[in-house]
Amino acid sequence: MNYANRMKALKPSDIREVMKQIAANPGTISFAGGLPDPALFPGEAMRRATDKVLRERPEAALQYGLTLGYVPLREKIAALMGREGVAAGVDNIAITTGSQQAISLSALLFLNGGELILTENPSYLGALTAFKTFEADYIGVDSDEVGMKPEDLEAKLKAHPEAKLIYVIPNFQNPTGRTWSLERRKALVELAVRYDRVILEDNAYGEVRFEGARIPSVKSLDPGKHVVHMGSFSKVLSPGLRVGWICAHEDFIKKYELVKYGCDLQPAELAQMQVNGFLEENDFDAHLETIKGVYKRRRDLMLATMKQAFPGEARYDKPEGGMFIWVELPASMDTRAMLPEAIKRGVAYIPGEAFYPLEDRKNAIRLNFSTMADDKIVEGVQRLGALIKERL
């Protein structure tokens, strides 16, 4: 018997393959993953919050619950959306199994097989994989330091009426670390309204801004039903709980409820009560400040080391938040071909090629600065810089 047709397009992700190589070489200094630093997880506070839930409300925490999620947590998330300039209520929030599920549910809700998604170029590999899982194809839109270029976006909207969704990561994008300007956000919404498409705003990194002023979210510019905002506690609390959310017009949320029910009935009740308890009993902002302080220091250290160790031809920006620095090397470089030697020398990264699935661009690398300790960052960047210089 044959598998579904979609299976032909699915293969193990490049990132997971690199991770396996790293796992086979313990001691590797890895700038490859997109993991938060586990030393920053609030383990003890989460233990206390969990203990309280399981002492006081075990019957509720271990029982079935609502498909859209635990109401007190949805209330807190609605309030958090205020920081993004969005006036949301409980009926605008659906809890998801991490923001990856927010992406896959959106594909189910909006796309028929063969329809299209417009993405930044490059874009997040996990999202591209999610779209493929639902037989949707994607087309990259030319993007620079401040977002998609409106002229190219408009040209592609015109050329592809079947491109129903526009997927963007406006804050500290994965993989580039770049942040959209307000002007570009406005242009994006204006085009989505004019051409009647829906924007998926992936804000997984939004709370990890350690420099500069917050820019209004794309959702805050939505005149009604043109933006679906996706958030997550994975980068700021714990990815192992798998608690993310969708914030959207109430009509959309009612539809998300139907697809969520078909996929996995409901989010985990206990995990939601754990996050809810943590938020009630702790100072979330103080926790965020701790994370941001560490990540800012590591970004600065990585950039300072790169300045010394990388060749002058390497181009990169200074991200104002998030977890990644994107490096463009001369066009002649093939960073995938270089990776085995890098791992042999004890340092790993993700070849930029992985984020350009439709093109043949081999000269970029994505460096993660959130996971490694300070001394490892210095050592790893120096090793990598030496290797790049040799290969130039």
Add this chain to the structure above:
Amino acid sequence: MNYANRMKALKPSDIREVMKQIAANPGTISFAGGLPDPALFPGEAMRRATDKVLRERPEAALQYGLTLGYVPLREKIAALMGREGVAAGVDNIAITTGSQQAISLSALLFLNGGELILTENPSYLGALTAFKTFEADYIGVDSDEVGMKPEDLEAKLKAHPEAKLIYVIPNFQNPTGRTWSLERRKALVELAVRYDRVILEDNAYGEVRFEGARIPSVKSLDPGKHVVHMGSFSKVLSPGLRVGWICAHEDFIKKYELVKYGCDLQPAELAQMQVNGFLEENDFDAHLETIKGVYKRRRDLMLATMKQAFPGEARYDKPEGGMFIWVELPASMDTRAMLPEAIKRGVAYIPGEAFYPLEDRKNAIRLNFSTMADDKIVEGVQRLGALIKERL
């Protein structure tokens, strides 16, 4: 902009609608849900297991993990499969977000839009909804007290080469409570092999057998790649943790990994470690005996009260496990039309019609016996019996 075509076929489930009416009438004696009794959740043992995990391994428990799931838990599940007569290893197990996700991932893996699933008739509403979510259609196969009738199954396999999956609940089926005979299980596998189709064996209730001998699972009869077994901790430990599993040929598991990754990256790490810790530190079998003792008593009480309170025309079996009794009333009865009056009198059930989406059979009801206390069972069945007699 239009939603995906699949949305036309999705509507809120009948069960959820009945649940809302019940919620609006607190004090209702509800035989409607399919919930385990929360008083039987091992709250304190789960609290201790969780506390240990978050004290000893917070960095692992709150971090990202493997798409197929936490290896020590997969090992334990592989061992549990031995009870079902299946020799499984870690590579045969994928953890899912409850067994509902095992169903939806199976639809993604095997079915293109418009392809078919053969189901028992009646069958589990949540599965039917999951299939619809992936644009698959289903056809009921004539079923009796001991499973699908092989002649009708074969006729439908012949007539529908696009029916790639056969979905069955061989133990204490939802909604009928019925269990397949070994002979019927063998005939099912034989037909699946002969016509090259895949069986989805949903065993959510398998461990809740309180009477009679265990019958070998359908998976145990699989000569190779024709049965996907789906299990869950929802009925025997906690549905609020959302931990289920797939047990299948290693080739299938590698494909499930790809669709799981696209849907939500991975199962929740902490929830898996909680279940794993619970299984390590507690006597799971003793816990099962406690559950089964209570449910058996309630089944017996419900049947004894039905014998007195229901009219002689009502037909029902004695399930050997699970949570449900299925009642067939004379063909003239319309149990959906009767429901508002039942709720007015303080008792609720699910009209059988909900489990026959393709037909016009209005005369059955599903009664759940796992949730209500003994005195409520007696009171509720008496009220319902009186109402049915009035309506006859």
